[in-house]
Amino acid sequence: MAAYEGIFPAIATPLNSDGSFNEQAFREVMEFNIQAGVGGFWVAGGNGESVLLDDEENMRIVSAAAEVNAGRINNIMHVGAPTTERSVRMAEHAASVGAEAICCVPPFFYSQTDEAIVEHYKAVAAAADLPFYVYNLPQSTGVEVTPDLMKKIQDNVPQLAGLKHSSVNFANVREWERMGLKCFIGSSMLMLPALTIGAVGCIDGPPCAAPELWVDIWNKWQSGDIEGAREAQAHASKFTDIMREVGVHSGTKAVLTERLGIDCGSGRLPNPPLEGSRREEMLKKISSLGINPVAVPSGGD
DSSP: OOSOOOOBBOOOOOBOOSOOOOHHHHHHHHHHHHTOOOEEEEEESTTGGGGGGGGGHHHHHHHHHHHHHHHSEEEEEEOOOHHHHHHHHHHHHHHHHHEEEEOOOOOOOSSSOOOOHHHHHHHHHHOOOOEEEEEEEEHHSOOOOOOHHHHHHHHHHHTTEEEEOOOOOHHHHHHHHHOEEEEESSOSHHHHHHHTOOOOOOOOESGGGGHHHHHHHHHHHHOHHHHHHHHHHHHHHHHHHHHHHHOOOHHHHHHHHHSSSSSSOOOOTTSSSOOOOHHHHHHHHHHHHTOOOOOOSOOOO
């Protein structure tokens, strides 16, 4: 089993034309990424649009991911929800189908005390009893996981292994390392800088559509080729720029559709579709970066 390090794409959730989960496309996207050399996946997270799906859909995604993986890499399954009961239920399910680890955003919408957040995490982590990762996404949850709050979590959640750090407070990457936590940076444009101050890898949406770009950064960093890693990061960041310009959810699915020859659909509403001239212009831009169609991988069944 691979270590919890390197590039862990936040995998997209392909949808059929009626808006339902396209499980076969999901399996093929996952296999494509595995063959590209990723270390694992962040499943049913932000790029997976989990908050726009119901719990049963998210559990289907987790089950499919565990089955495709079959012990080859490390899946970190997101089980975050506004209520503890729902998160616990999804954590129990993730453990039952063979997840390697789970992750969870803090409870959101209603403001909670640090103590309430800690109790939430205690219950969720205990339900699965797997390595547990905090998802620090303050711009969406309204909760900034500070070093003080993380220390409270660390003291009360023995399953805590690390976090995905998507906060703009970049300096805390060093704090997480000092606390002995595995920190994945949540911005694919900051993978290399984060590695230099203690991060173990990167989790973000754009890499699921072009994983080879970030695998290249990781491999060069690992080999000590810092200048090569810097050049690879600059190249990969151009792709992220394009995805952010058009909208990451529908953008990554459009790229996957073009590259793999399978229809991954668009984002679930209210995430807007990427259509017409905007889609064509985006595809031209990514082609200019050398991101081209690939053979549909085997092993996705």
